[in-house]
Amino acid sequence: MYIVTAQEMYDIERHAIGEVGIPSVVLMETAGRSIASEIVPQLKGPEQIMVAIGAGNNGGDGWVIARVLLEKGYQAIAVQTVPDAKIKGDALLNKQIFEKVGGHVEYATTQGDFKAKMRKADIIIDAILGIGTRGDVREPYKGFINSINESCATVISVDIPSGIEASEGATGKDAVQADQTYMLGAAKLSAFLPKTAPYFGEWQLLDIGLPRISFESRVNRKLTTIADVRKTLQKRNPFAHKGTYGKGLIVGGSEFMPGSVTMTVMAALRTGAGLCTVATEKAAIPSIAANCLEAMYKDRAGIPEMDLSDFDGIAMGPGMGQDKTAGELVNNLFRGAECPLVIDADALQHAKEMLHAGVRKGRATLLTPHPGEMARLLDIEIGELLANPFSYSARFAEQTGSYVLLKGKHTIVTAPDGRQSVNNTGNAGLAKGGTGDVLTGIVLALAMQQDDPFEALRCACHIHGLSADIQVESAHSEHDLLATDVVKGIGAVYRKLL
Numbered sequence: 001m002y003i004v005t006a007q008e009m010y011d012i013e014r015h016a017i018g019e020v021g022i023p024s025v026v027l028m029e030t031a032g033r034s035i036a037s038e039i040v041p042q043l044k045g046p047e048q049i050m051v052a053i054g055a056g057n058n059g060g061d062g063w064v065i066a067r068v069l070l071e072k073g074y075q076a077i078a079v080q081t082v083p084d085a086k087i088k089g090d091a092l093l094n095k096q097i098f099e100k101v102g103g104h105v106e107y108a109t110t111q112g113d114f115k116a117k118m119r120k121a122d123i124i125i126d127a128i129l130g131i132g133t134r135g136d137v138r139e140p141y142k143g144f145i146n147s148i149n150e151s152c153a154t155v156i157s158v159d160i161p162s163g164i165e166a167s168e169g170a171t172g173k174d175a176v177q178a179d180q181t182y183m184l185g186a187a188k189l190s191a192f193l194p195k196t197a198p199y200f201g202e203w204q205l206l207d208i209g210l211p212r213i214s215f216e217s218r219v220n221r222k223l224t225t226i227a228d229v230r231k232t233l234q235k236r237n238p239f240a241h242k243g244t245y246g247k248g249l250i251v252g253g254s255e256f257m258p259g260s261v262t263m264t265v266m267a268a269l270r271t272g273a274g275l276c277t278v279a280t281e282k283a284a285i286p287s288i289a290a291n292c293l294e295a296m297y298k299d300r301a302g303i304p305e306m307d308l309s310d311f312d313g314i315a316m317g318p319g320m321g322q323d324k325t326a327g328e329l330v331n332n333l334f335r336g337a338e339c340p341l342v343i344d345a346d347a348l349q350h351a352k353e354m355l356h357a358g359v360r361k362g363r364a365t366l367l368t369p370h371p372g373e374m375a376r377l378l379d380i381e382i383g384e385l386l387a388n389p390f391s392y393s394a395r396f397a398e399q400t401g402s403y404v405l406l407k408g409k410h411t412i413v414t415a416p417d418g419r420q421s422v423n424n425t426g427n428a429g430l431a432k433g434g435t436g437d438v439l440t441g442i443v444l445a446l447a448m449q450q451d452d453p454f455e456a457l458r459c460a461c462h463i464h465g466l467s468a469d470i471q472v473e474s475a476h477s478e479h480d481l482l483a484t485d486v487v488k489g490i491g492a493v494y495r496k497l498l
């Protein structure tokens with residue numbers, strides 16, 4: 001599933017129409033019909049349906065929906081929210097067809113008119129503004145949108161809730177709060193931003209017949225699907241030995257924070273790492289070892305003398321602390337490790353200057369920051385990052401040559417070459433201490449089994465979220481889920497995936 005900005009969507013459509021030759025009116029017909037086909041099974045018959053129609057092609061889709069519903073015998077009224085002169089092109093053609101098949105057009109150009117038309121509606125189909133929206137919503141649309149939000153009717157938005165821009169930076173001010181949004185052709189980026197995502201309600205993507213060739217090279221952002229993860233994960237080779245799936249080193253934990261690194265190593269082993277060594281403060285070893293019998297242990301003071309080429313992957317950060325010794329270890333590993341290096345938690349801040357200096361360019365460097373850590377790496381406010389997470393991640397990954405996994409409800413993974421993927425597994429149960437440490441372990445294990453760190457990262461967050469989802473569906477709830485339950489759930493994820 002592709003995720004697009006408004007500009008990318010227009011480029012894709014321009015290619016499909018201009019280069020491939022699909023008439024734009026066919027796309028509009030498909031868009032309107034596919035939404036109507038989704039709505040019809042939800043109808044019982046007597047509902048009053050109001051289709052609120054704006055000037056652009058989003059309104060054009062609305063005319064098609066109104067016609068299809070009318071033809072099927074439902075009580076659909078089309079309410080035009082702009083003067084006749086503003087309706088042009090394919091939208092005008094569809095308005096004329098609607099009228100020729102017996103449809104009656106009602107007009108609402110003031111909020112009072114609009115409210116009066118809306119009064120009897122059980123369902124409002126919002127086809128006022130689409131991806132052509134730019135900036136703050138102007139009157140009279142602002143008033144119409146506020147009226148829709150005050151009504152008790154079910155609200156179904158066409159393509160995007162009116163008032164929301166498709167791209168980053170959208171504020172969600174004066175936008176329709178939809179119960180359901182049917183996105184057309186590709187998912188819109190603002191459906192994955194914390195400020196605007198809630199306006200979409202439940203959303204679904206509908207295919208409107210845009211060919212694959214029109215997407216290729218015009219967009220490199222996708223939602224990770226279970227099929228992508230299945231394709232990437234390898235079946236275990238029956239002739240494998242413990243060295244086949246990677247020797248990992250995990251650097252972190254401390255006397256008063258032994259749990260973090262324990263969860264990291266358990267998650268790495270559960271995800272399939274062959275051998276794992278934990279390098280931590282000497283005093284922390286007994287308690288970690290008591291909880292993970294399968295790993296080996298080293299005093300972290302010995303790291304500078306270690307032969308790092310023994311390892312296929314190194315993860316550092318969880319529970320590591322922000323003291324000077326931790327900083328020196330990060331410096332040492334950051335410069336010395338040739339294998340994939342996963343940097344999380346406290347290690348991110350220690351690595352900041354070296355990242356900006358591009359010290360590891362050309363060597364796989366995987367970062368797993370939460371928004372606070374990412375904002376600190378970028379020297380910006382968290383709010384600014386959360387309004388533009390895709391572009392900040394892309395710029396940072398390109399400039400530093402690192403692979404970035406920015407955690408959130410919709411975790412974003414970015415490669416230095418610009419590829420991006422969004423994850424939508426996981427639930428609110430993950431909002432608890434320790435779940436990030438588990439993710440680091442999953443990332444390490446997959447980074448040792450995959451050649452492409454981008455694939456490793458996007459599979460890791462899918463598995464992490466899926467484990468939480470399976471646990472919440474079976475044994476736990478979002479309230480009681482613990483990070484250690486996420487580790488335990490990895491087995492169920494593999495049984496489902498492989």
Ligand SMILES: NC(=O)C1=CN([C@@H]2O[C@H](COP(=O)(O)OP(=O)(O)OC[C@H]3O[C@@H](n4cnc5c(N)ncnc54)[C@H](O)[C@@H]3O)[C@@H](O)[C@H]2O)[C@@H](O)CC1
Nearest residue numbers: 027028055056057058129130131132133134136137138159
């Ligand atoms: N182009 C295509 O091939 C297809 C487009 N489709 C539909 O077309 C839509 C995009 O159509 P358009 O490009 O015509 O854009 P819109 O339908 O979003 O219309 C934009 C209109 O809103 C006005 N406007 C923009 N910002 C505003 C603001 N802040 N306050 C008030 N008014 C504002 C503009 O002046 C313009 O009249 C999509 O969302 C989708 O629903 C579908 O029909 C499928 C095919």
Ligand SMILES: [K+]
Nearest residue numbers: 126129160162
């Ligand atoms: K809309």
